[in-house]
Amino acid sequence: MTRWQVQVDREACIGTGMCASSAAAYFRLENGRATAAQDFVEPDDLVVDAAESCPMEAILVRDGDGTVIAPEV
Amino acid sequence: MTTSQEPRNYPFGEAERLELDPTYEVLRRTEPVARVRLPYGGDAWLVTKYDDVKTVLSDLRFSRAAVLGQDVPRAVPMIQERQSILSMDPPEHGRLRKLVAKGFTMRRTEQLRERAQEIVDGLLDTMEKDGAPADLVEALNMPLPITIICEMLGVPYDDRAEFRNWSDRALAITAFTPEEITAGFENLQSYIAELVAERRRSPTDDVLGTLVTARDEGDRLSEEELVNFGVTLLVAGHETTANQLGNFLYTLLSTPERLAELRADPDLVPAAVEELLRITPLGGSAGFPRIAKEDVELSGVTIPAGDAVFVGQGGNRDPEVFPRPDEIDFHRENNAHVAFGHGVHHCVGAPLARMELQVAIGTLLSRYPALELAVPADEVPFKKGRLVRGPRELLVRW
Numbered sequence: 256m257t258r259w260q261v262q263v264d265r266e267a268c269i270g271t272g273m274c275a276s277s278a279a280a281y282f283r284l285e286n287g288r289a290t291a292a293q294d295f296v297e298p299d300d301l302v303v304d305a306a307e308s309c310p311m312e313a314i315l316v317r318d319g320d321g322t323v324i325a326p327e328v
Numbered sequence: 329m330t331t332s333q334e335p336r337n338y339p340f341g342e343a344e345r346l347e348l349d350p351t352y353e354v355l356r357r358t359e360p361v362a363r364v365r366l367p368y369g370g371d372a373w374l375v376t377k378y379d380d381v382k383t384v385l386s387d388l389r390f391s392r393a394a395v396l397g398q399d400v401p402r403a404v405p406m407i408q409e410r411q412s413i414l415s416m417d418p419p420e421h422g423r424l425r426k427l428v429a430k431g432f433t434m435r436r437t438e439q440l441r442e443r444a445q446e447i448v449d450g451l452l453d454t455m456e457k458d459g460a461p462a463d464l465v466e467a468l469n470m471p472l473p474i475t476i477i478c479e480m481l482g483v484p485y486d487d488r489a490e491f492r493n494w495s496d497r498a499l500a501i502t503a504f505t506p507e508e509i510t511a512g513f514e515n516l517q518s519y520i521a522e523l524v525a526e527r528r529r530s531p532t533d534d535v536l537g538t539l540v541t542a543r544d545e546g547d548r549l550s551e552e553e554l555v556n557f558g559v560t561l562l563v564a565g566h567e568t569t570a571n572q573l574g575n576f577l578y579t580l581l582s583t584p585e586r587l588a589e590l591r592a593d594p595d596l597v598p599a600a601v602e603e604l605l606r607i608t609p610l611g612g613s614a615g616f617p618r619i620a621k622e623d624v625e626l627s628g629v630t631i632p633a634g635d636a637v638f639v640g641q642g643g644n645r646d647p648e649v650f651p652r653p654d655e656i657d658f659h660r661e662n663n664a665h666v667a668f669g670h671g672v673h674h675c676v677g678a679p680l681a682r683m684e685l686q687v688a689i690g691t692l693l694s695r696y697p698a699l700e701l702a703v704p705a706d707e708v709p710f711k712k713g714r715l716v717r718g719p720r721e722l723l724v725r726w
Contacts, residue, residue: 271671271678272671275386276386277421277672287664300419301419307430312433
């Protein structure tokens, strides 16, 4: 299966800690703002949930050919 | 570090206006992970350092779901049996949260700013027509968030007298009897269940309608989860914002230097809202406990698995994070307060609350350059015995 690319817009992030809390394997807080633990990950609903739940829509998940998987706009 | 002394009683006492009990500061210096004794359910831990507060709120080794149906340390006699999103852990929590999260993003909330402005303008027109003095609680603070959450959820605004009454009881600690508190919740549940039934007859595209569709077409939540989610959104959607608006206005109108500063520079309103969020202890009681699922070390103290932990209200006044923590300063560099929580349960309505507070405060100050309290500040009556603090009445003239 194709791997997903995970990006966090650190300018948009306000550090709610939701992603780092619910999907700790994929996100962590650095100086109060989120960053992706790895740029490419195996598909996992936790990553989608984190992107769908971010109030700032600061998390972008795309599949191998660049199609946006989350968040849904 | 171990402690041998008797646990302190917690909550420390009846919340006095917007004062933060000085015990928080004492504990942060002397016993940052302290043993406390709750009125019911025994002893727990209380953390007072900012970093520990964030850890307890976001580290999944601390569970909210583990309190359900258990005789955990708490401020009210009733054992919590009713599940809500506030008492769910991941991944169940995420399953529910993402059903509504899209409707509450910063981007979506900003689209409601114009509508919020229109509501505030209309409410102030009416207040002006009725003449001074006016009670801001009834003229603005309550109707603004109620109107908005009603429109978002699809709850009829005309029903507000009833659901406000139930919600006031549901969020009581000592202000009502345990039976009245429980009845408040049950009335809210029946009310939302009726609105859900209506949507099954004629579907809507409001938040309640979205949740009904998610249940009926996607089986993504149970009937009980659906109803309780509606109750939580309705109650949390107005009680917190309305009371904080009253608290913030009370603070501003009784702190002339800060009020003058804000009037002179309206661009400071968003920063002022953040600072007021930081400094105002909204909670009027112990708050929600979390249960350690395994042994966890916090500031050198081991919290044994099974123990309850409270985060209290001291985190936003930790001087290591917020220099001169008791001072209101609209120019803090990095105001990373935890007024909306931290981690998975970070308030879903935070962008909405921020926007409503900014519009209401900004408009009041620009429209009424002479706005002032109509009674001495120390005579403003505050509610007692409730989960959240707020003025019962806020009389002003302009």
